[in-house]
Amino acid sequence: MSVPGRRADTDAKWARDVEARLRGLDTRISRVSESTRELAERSDKLPSPWQIGAVSRADILASVNDPDNLEEGPHSLIAEILSGKWLDLGGVIGNLASTWTALWEAFTGTSAGGSDKSLGDLFDAASQVSTHATEAIARLEEIGEATNTTVAYIGDIQDMVTVARALLVTLAPADGRRTHDINEAIPSSANLTYTMPSIRPPVYTGQTRGDIYYTPIVVDRNGWVDRLRWIVGADVTPFSLDYYEVALCVYNPDNGDIEKVWGSGNIKDTAANTTTLTEAEIAMGINQACRPGQILFFAHQQVAPGLLQNTRALAAVPAGRVARPSSLLLDAACYIAEGHLTGIPSSIALSSLTKSNRFIPWGAVSVVTEEPTP
Amino acid sequence: MRFTAARIRKLAAAGRYWWLRDGEVVATDSREPQRSGDVYLLDAAPQWVAQADLKELATHLNALSKRLPSTGDS
Numbered sequence: 001m002s003v004p005g006r007r008a009d010t011d012a013k014w015a016r017d018v019e020a021r022l023r024g025l026d027t028r029i030s031r032v033s034e035s036t037r038e039l040a041e042r043s044d045k046l047p048s049p050w051q052i053g054a055v056s057r058a059d060i061l062a063s064v065n066d067p068d069n070l071e072e073g074p075h076s077l078i079a080e081i082l083s084g085k086w087l088d089l090g091g092v093i094g095n096l097a098s099t100w101t102a103l104w105e106a107f108t109g110t111s112a113g114g115s116d117k118s119l120g121d122l123f124d125a126a127s128q129v130s131t132h133a134t135e136a137i138a139r140l141e142e143i144g145e146a147t148n149t150t151v152a153y154i155g156d157i158q159d160m161v162t163v164a165r166a167l168l169v170t171l172a173p174a175d176g177r178r179t180h181d182i183n184e185a186i187p188s189s190a191n192l193t194y195t196m197p198s199i200r201p202p203v204y205t206g207q208t209r210g211d212i213y214y215t216p217i218v219v220d221r222n223g224w225v226d227r228l229r230w231i232v233g234a235d236v237t238p239f240s241l242d243y244y245e246v247a248l249c250v251y252n253p254d255n256g257d258i259e260k261v262w263g264s265g266n267i268k269d270t271a272a273n274t275t276t277l278t279e280a281e282i283a284m285g286i287n288q289a290c291r292p293g294q295i296l297f298f299a300h301q302q303v304a305p306g307l308l309q310n311t312r313a314l315a316a317v318p319a320g321r322v323a324r325p326s327s328l329l330l331d332a333a334c335y336i337a338e339g340h341l342t343g344i345p346s347s348i349a350l351s352s353l354t355k356s357n358r359f360i361p362w363g364a365v366s367v368v369t370e371e372p373t374p
Numbered sequence: 375m376r377f378t379a380a381r382i383r384k385l386a387a388a389g390r391y392w393w394l395r396d397g398e399v400v401a402t403d404s405r406e407p408q409r410s411g412d413v414y415l416l417d418a419a420p421q422w423v424a425q426a427d428l429k430e431l432a433t434h435l436n437a438l439s440k441r442l443p444s445t446g447d448s
Binding site: 205206240241242268269305306307308309310 | 392394413414415416417418419421422435438439441442
């Protein structure tokens with residue numbers, strides 16, 4: 001169907017064009033409303049023909065020469081006209097005319113082209129628009145996204161993850177332990193069962209140190225980073241360790257460092273306070289946008305210097321224990337700052353870290369399409 | 375050295391930070407050692423003790439006690 005004035009490339013663009021022009025009419029219509037009201041208020045004061053006809057030339061001359069005589073009757077009307085009080089009626093009429101033109105353009109997308117268009121013409125055009133509005137007008141490539149997507153076996157729909165969630169299962173001895181450290185061998189005689197694989201970071205007894213695990217997440221979408229999630233468990237260690245921190249970091253290609261974007265601080269008695277294997281979540285609240293091609297790192301550290309302290313389990317999937325070529329930027333499954341002092345540092349050189357291909361800790365950062373409100 | 379549920383309860387009431395002092399386990403409220411020779415053992419945070427099964431905890435601590443130097447405690 002041909003629609004008057006439809007010059008846009010697509011239906012969607014045309015619809016948006018009309019919508020924008022209609023929005024522009026708001027101010028014009030409000031102006032007309034004001035003018036119409038003003039006109040109504042004045043209509044009862046307009047001089048009637050007999051009044052004007054009764055005014056003689058002498059009256060007009062007298063009015064001009066002696067304004068004191070012009071307080072009542074036709075004299076006063078003549079005086080008002082002569083004084084220019086009614087001249088702004090021209091403005092009112094002008095507003096009406098321009099609004100008529102705008103209405104025509106809004107519905108048809110073309111110039112009214114003078115005064116030959118009638119109200120019927122306008123209704124005809126509007127009718128065509130109305131009919132057309134029932135047709136499909138959207139084109140997918142022109143519509144913005146409402147959410148990011150991640151398939152469910154990888155993570156939540158908004159997640160970018162270090163490794164697929166579906167890989168978080170392994171066979172382990174059914175010895176009553178809730179998790180099995182994938183660094184340990186499984187006895188051949190063991191009664192096996194499915195369980196969640198995990199690592200338990202080493203303890204540095206008597207020292208306020210702990211390994212920091214840096215696991216890469218390659219950004220694949222635009223949006224604002226929102227929440228950090230990982231899976232933590234205490235197994236049978238019911239006593240608290242001294243320090244537990246997770247952080248979101250980013251690789252800076254300009255200097256080769258991994259730089260801290262956000263850190264949780266010590267959460268040993270809060271978010272990570274659990275005696276069972278649990279998926280923990282923290283809203284970072286940093287309102288920072290990421291973009292594809294950046295390399296984030298999920299960082300994690302536990303410090304347990306006490307003789308009777310243990311670290312807590314961290315969900316991780318086994319890796320193939322095969323070294324990668326050093327020509328790769330991400331040349332390991334994860335990176336470790338071994339025995340680092342308490343606290344994930346603001347910056348650390350990627351090249352200074354120990355490469356590990358034994359496991360990949362599971363961590364997720366959610367990315368939302370709308371900037372989170374503080 | 376042997377832990378029992380009753381002993382754990384008593385130590386937790388005495389303090390959050392547990393130390394090995396002269397072969398005995400003592401509890402204080404300070405993370406800093408109060409005497410030279412104090413060996414830090416653990417942080418018995420109230421949140422953890424509250425949710426722990428003390429009997430299971432005793433079993434666990436007794437297993438971990440192999441890490442401790444031999445003492446006259448029994």
